[in-house]
Amino acid sequence: MQSTQLQITGSAARPTFHLQTFQLADPTPGEVQIQMQATSVNPIDTKRAQGYGKRVLGIKGAGKFPLAMGNDIVGTVSALGRNVTRLKIGDHVFGLKAASAFGTHATHVNAKAKFLRPVPAGVSAAELAALPYSFTTMMLALKGAGLNQNTARGSSVLVIGAAGGLGQLALQVLSGWDALVTAVCETATVELCQSLGASEIIDRFKTKVRDLAPRFDAVLNFAAWDDDEFLASRLRHGALGHATTVHPLLANFDRLGWIGGGLQTIKDKRRVASAGKKASGSSRYAWTVFSPNEEALDVLADGLTKGRFKLPIGLTVPLSEGEKAFVHVSEGRVGRAVLMCQASGNTA
Template sequence: MSGPYLMAAIDQFGDAGQVRLREQPPPKPGRGEIVVRVEAASVNPIDTRRRAGYGRRLFSLMGAARMPLVLGNDFAGTVCAVGRDVTTLREGDTVFGAKPPSSQGTHATHVVVDARLALRQPLGLTAGQLAALPYNFLTVTRALAGAGITREAIAGRPVLLHGASGGLGLIALRLLQGMGARVTAVAGGANRQACLQAGAASVVDRHAVPLHALPREYAATLNFANWEDDATLLRLHAPGSLGHATTVHPLLGQLDQRGLLRGLAASWLMRRSVTTHLPGGARYAWTVFRPDEAALASLAEWAPLLNLPMTLATYPLDKAAQAHRHVEQHQAGRAILLPHLTT
């Protein structure tokens, strides 16, 4: 394992200008861990929000907000060191995967990860393409499970997907298409073709058609766009629907504003008021990212098949602040850091 060992880190919460390149100590794997020389790591919206302080109360309780804070969950790279009891990987293996929220994330030249959360890279995809997948794939699969969506339950039935043209939405479209669902995608008009290419049966322009004007016919709904639309989406369920999941719920924000106990109480009340709009028996879930070994294993099978209409905007590690601005300004393409270009 050779250096230099660098990381894009912040010393305090704030704007993108807080992200600076600095040296990191040579990483050492513990039991069951590996060190990965990072070839590519994605910058997701959660990274820019965490940088600004979002979720700091909960992440502090998890030990995931210590300064200097290195953000990032996704990675693709090469194993350069192996800890005790790791038998599935060895030095030189090319891998990709996801790391749980921590203070030592993947926006670095080297990262220590649980070997169980690293997969061998499949053929036919670049490190940048692979690094764009795990966080979103894992979040989407948790959302589908939370809404009660399985292949058997949803085949041939209508699903409404709000926020269909983002990183989560495009993966959800491909997975739902594979399950045989008939998906109506809600997105900006300029993203219509991308949604159709990813598997949508039809696309609703969110700028032209209000959600409340849509028919009340859906077996499930997913919200990857705006918490304020949750109640409206629930009113579009048909009797006997499966359920709804949202990734844009107010839980972390409420904890930040009110503290742990008051924040949990406020979140419970908000959740309770919204679920009154669901038909009896339907499920309702607030989805949070959490790496899962089984879900990652399914990603290894899905990755070559996703074929998403996705462009990459790449940045060296010393331009990580620019990558954050790229995400915040909703510029075209997935922001991907290529740390090895900085070394």
């Protein structure tokens, strides 16, 4: 089977894009081949295109250019590897693929069957393509902070970056779990955060996060590493914990090499963990790192069948115009950026 990838030819501040057709290998045991319908460009893709994470992701073959980015999958099963029993050719699926040189910005990909779920009725391919990667990372962050359906009920949760992709999804999940969410966002997104169930809004242009009292059961930082140590100190005594997706793990290794990066990472993490422990007595502090996760996909699939979980789409373009989607995301424009992967650009 031939696949056409949207390749980034080399890491650069202004990366260059190229459509490359190649022979896709047969799916290995446990994998299926997908004829891709839609995928998305996430903030991580734009950072990786500039060289971010090269050293660590290089372990998975995902650091050497040229390569295709992308983790989100919406498409149709077109071939089965051995030992795949729960999918058949022709199934419409959505899901995830871990970082590799063969990212999902392509017309065809191989992916592990266990990270695919049936496409729910009534959700468009574009809407679906924006969700799996962000939803999974968000769920891993909730878990890292000690939040689940039981612990979240009545808990006071501070969400920084609440109007971003991860933040909006966290608001949707946490309000469904009856948590009391304090959302930090900018003036233009106050109403959005209210509509997603936040019980308190901090407009970061009017109120300084630094004025917040230490009163939270959990903190989720989806916005800026520089604030992380201070945010840890906003936990109340006996709090659940704190998770951040904006930690410097990959950047440390890029910048300082394996040994220097490892030492710096231990230092950075200890510094924030000890601020959290001092405030709350809790040692639960997580640096969330995306990886495909079956439990998170099950929660997403279940919610979608009930009409829940959505992110606004700001741009939908064919794979051949993928550069526009990278620009949309790297400039922080409103809404997610979706790539339609087949030449016909079908949106069924």
